[in-house]
Amino acid sequence: METIGMDKIDGMRTFVAAVEAGSFAAASERLGISGKLVSKYIATLEADLRMNLLHRTTRSMSLTHDGRIYLEGCRRVLNELDLLDMSLEASSGLKGTLRVAAPLTFGETVVATAILEFMDLHPEVTVELELSDEYVDLAEDGFDLAVRIGTLKDSSLVARKLGEAxxxxxxxxxxxxxxxxxxxxxxxxxxxxxxxxxxxxxxxxxxxxxxxxxxxxxxxxxxxxxxxxxxxxxxxxxxxxxxxxxxxxxxxxxxxxxxxxxxxxxRMIAIQTVQLPSAFRKPKVAAFINVLRKHMKT
CATH class of the missing domain: 3.40.190.290 (D-Maltodextrin-Binding Protein; domain 2)
Structure with a gap:
């Protein structure tokens, strides 16, 4: 059985990001790496596999037949790795600080109530909630995630739908x-x-x-x-x-x-969390989103 090294995992993550984001440039924004590195990771992955995963022209990008098959496999492998990371951290207890931004009224009600439950479940996590009806810059202001209501304006963020209003x-x-x-x-x-x-x-x-x-x-x-x-x-x-x-x-x-x-x-409008790609696999972020999603249904 082949051992999956870190270089291949990086290549798989980059490949999935490129497909989901629609371009190498968008993938570089999502992953926080340069466009040259995105191209290098995917080229190395294709060379190791000895197959083309993507059809590329100057204006478009699409999956090959092999690429479609490999994409689903990548998603399964990466999901298992993320779940493993989460289980390891959860077994020792979530710790640290979670910084959350939310709209004022929604934050005072649904988000604050979800935080109370989250604090009971994970007493060693400090939650910092900032409420504002202005869109915050997650990277500049150091937030792990934000709650957004309506159309998202920044495609480089990782979004997770909570529900609809x-x-x-x-x-x-x-x-x-x-x-x-x-x-x-x-x-x-x-x-x-x-x-x-x-x-x-x-x-x-x-x-x-x-x-x-x-x-x-x-x-x-x-x-x-x-x-x-x-x-x-x-x-x-x-x-x-x-x-x-x-x-x-x-x-x-x-x-x-x-x-x-x-x-x-x-019309209905989406309520979703957004986070930077670097925060995508933080167990405490995933755990809080799960609690928040539950409170959207109550």
């Missing part, structure tokens, strides 16, 4: 008393709307109408890249807002806001 249309009772409640999404164009800059197009809100996705144009005097900031004028009756439901539980329960257009669902 629904977009709900809401308004304060005081707004409805003064302006009335729209009965159909088309009526939103005549209302004052509060716009979230995190949406792909904050001036067009998506709805499922008669089985078709329809974009409805909206306008209003307030625009922010923070849902919690948008909720402040919404609670004050200054306009209608479309917001991920993870930010709305208390407002809806206490009547500060009411849901509108319940018969016209909007």
């Amino acid at each position: 629904r977009l709900l249309v809401v308004a304060a009772p005081s707004y409805i008393e003064r302006h009335g409640a729209p009965a159909h999404p088309d009526e939103l164009s005549s209302h004052i709307c509060i716009r979230d800059a995190n949406n792909p197009d904050p001036n067009r809100w998506p709805f499922l109408i008669e089985g078709k996705q329809i974009q409805v144009s909206v306008t209003g005097p307030f625009l922010s890249n923070s849902p919690p900031a948008c909720l402040i004028p919404a609670r004050a009756g200054k306009g209608i807002f479309i917001c991920p439901d993870v930010f709305l539980a208390d407002d809806l329960a206490q009547g500060r806001l009411v849901q509108l257009l319940a018969g016209f669902p909007s």
Whole structure:
């Protein structure tokens, strides 16, 4: 049986990263190594195997037949190695510091609750939680992982989906008393709307109408890249807002806001963790993501 050396493992990781990222350049960003080293690892791997794993041109890259077979084998081997690393560290107990970044409201509720359980399970890990509605730079600020809601902007990060949030249309009772409640999404164009800059197009809100996705144009005097900031004028009756439901539980329960257009669902948005490739195999990161995913289901 062939012994798998560290050079081959590095080659396998690089090959998988290149396929998943779509290019050598993207793989170099994901792995934190140079493009020349990515090319060297894959060339060495192909030479050792005496087969071509990738079809490469100046503009594209695709798997060969052998490459598709080898890719699945690589994933199985690397997964077993990662599980082994995790089991070894877990057997001696997780230790050290885990730095987590999360959006303010979601972090104060779901993430903080998950941290309480994680601390009970792993008392020798110190958790540092930083809450901000601004996107943090994981490498520059030294975070092990961050929780992101919505479309990811940095393809070099390793993402893990936790769940989904629904977009709900809401308004304060005081707004409805003064302006009335729209009965159909088309009526939103005549209302004052509060716009979230995190949406792909904050001036067009998506709805499922008669089985078709329809974009409805909206306008209003307030625009922010923070849902919690948008909720402040919404609670004050200054306009209608479309917001991920993870930010709305208390407002809806206490009547500060009411849901509108319940018969016209909007889109779902992903809630995911992101981490640097160097943190991908840290057992304490994987263990925390497992706890956090469980709390997304409760």
